[in-house]
Amino acid sequence: MKPIESMGDIWMRFLELRDSRIDEISLFGRKFYIKRDDLLESRFNGNKARKFYKFLVDDLFDIEEIVSYGGAQSNAMYALSNLAQLKNKKFTYYAKTLASYLRENIEGNLKNALENGMNLIELNSCEYDIFLESFKSGEFAKKLYIKQGGAEKFAKLGMEILAEELNHDIDSLNLKNPAVVISSGTGVSALYLSKFLKYDLFTTNSIGDMEYLKKQMLEIEDYDIGTIGFLATQKKYHFGNLYRELYEIYLETKRAGIEFDLLYDCKMWQALLENLEIFEGRDIVFIHTGGVNGNITQLKRYSFKEYFVI
Numbered sequence: 566m567k568p569i570e571s572m573g574d575i576w577m578r579f580l581e582l583r584d585s586r587i588d589e590i591s592l593f594g595r596k597f598y599i600k601r602d603d604l605l606e607s608r609f610n611g612n613k614a615r616k617f618y619k620f621l622v623d624d625l626f627d628i629e630e631i632v633s634y635g636g637a638q639s640n641a642m643y644a645l646s647n648l649a650q651l652k653n654k655k656f657t658y659y660a661k662t663l664a665s666y667l668r669e670n671i672e673g674n675l676k677n678a679l680e681n682g683m684n685l686i687e688l689n690s691c692e693y694d695i696f697l698e699s700f701k702s703g704e705f706a707k708k709l710y711i712k713q714g715g716a717e718k719f720a721k722l723g724m725e726i727l728a729e730e731l732n733h734d735i736d737s738l739n740l741k742n743p744a745v746v747i748s749s750g751t752g753v754s755a756l757y758l759s760k761f762l763k764y765d766l767f768t769t770n771s772i773g774d775m776e777y778l779k780k781q782m783l784e785i786e787d788y789d790i791g792t793i794g795f796l797a798t799q800k801k802y803h804f805g806n807l808y809r810e811l812y813e814i815y816l817e818t819k820r821a822g823i824e825f826d827l828l829y830d831c832k833m834w835q836a837l838l839e840n841l842e843i844f845e846g847r848d849i850v851f852i853h854t855g856g857v858n859g860n861i862t863q864l865k866r867y868s869f870k871e872y873f874v875i
């Protein structure tokens with residue numbers, strides 16, 4: 566059996582690596598700067614490492630169990646299973662009844678989370694809806710309840726630290742009229758980043774349409790989101806579906822020696838490439854949000870080409 570690293574060791578490594586580097590990479594015939602959050606401590610990689618940072622440094626002394634819900638392959642689920650394991654807490658996760666294919670082939674984030682001791686509770690759609698209606702986030706009776714995808718105010722701390730790193734590094738790189746780009750799911754990351762970042766921030770929607778993204782952001786905290794640039798795509802993309810152009814972006818970046826996740830970052834690249842003309846004369850810093858471990862299951866689906874939505 567692999568010796569389990571002590572919590573202290575993992576924290577130290579995490580804290581050391583927290584300050585991820587910026588690489589200059591040539592992609593799609595242009596120069597980009599990539600903030601390598603994918604290289605953060607692998608169990609708390611990318612966006613979710615930033616988002617759950619507060620709980621990593623907090624001792625969660627009064628908490629016995631972490632409770633959350635959402636998709637059965639979610640990156641947030643996997644990150645929380647790691648958090649729970651590290652902090653020696655129970656982790657209960659509610660999801661809709663698994664599709665039979667997934668049940669017979671448990672893999673990716675679900676497999677890893679179950680191996681971390683996650684207690685999965687499956688609900689049929691009706692039960693799931695009732696569960697959602699009664700769900701309240703926060704601390705109650707030694708349990709910490711976290712909304713789907715970690716769309717909560719606690720993300721602020723980690724995003725403030727990310728913004729400080731960017732402010733500092735972009736200054737020292739002397740970039741030309743810099744523009745920072747980050748993908749969005751719930752939008753909580755982009756929302757808080759925009760508060761602390763000195764530079765212009767751009768994002769796009771991956772879950773639901775642009776109006777839904779803005780609405781979700783404002784539900785988290787009533788900030789002025791007028792400073793954020795929202796980049797639209799011509800076509801509507803449905804989260805989790807397969808698209809030839811996203812797969813091609815994946816392949817091209819992979820050829821250049823860097824892998825991005827297919828669900829969020831490849832969609833962000835698509836929106837960015839469709840709107841490149843507004844970045845004339847500007848240096849672009851693309852935040853790699855990690856989550857490439859989620860690619861295993863997506864890539865398998867892409868290998869059955871008939872699933873392509875053209």
Ligand SMILES: *Cc1c(COP(=O)(O)O)cnc(C)c1O
Nearest residue numbers: 640749750751752754829854856
């Ligand atoms: C969760 C996630 C996002 C989206 O973050 P939000 O704060 O929900 O907008 C982006 N990229 C990756 C890889 C993620 O796991």
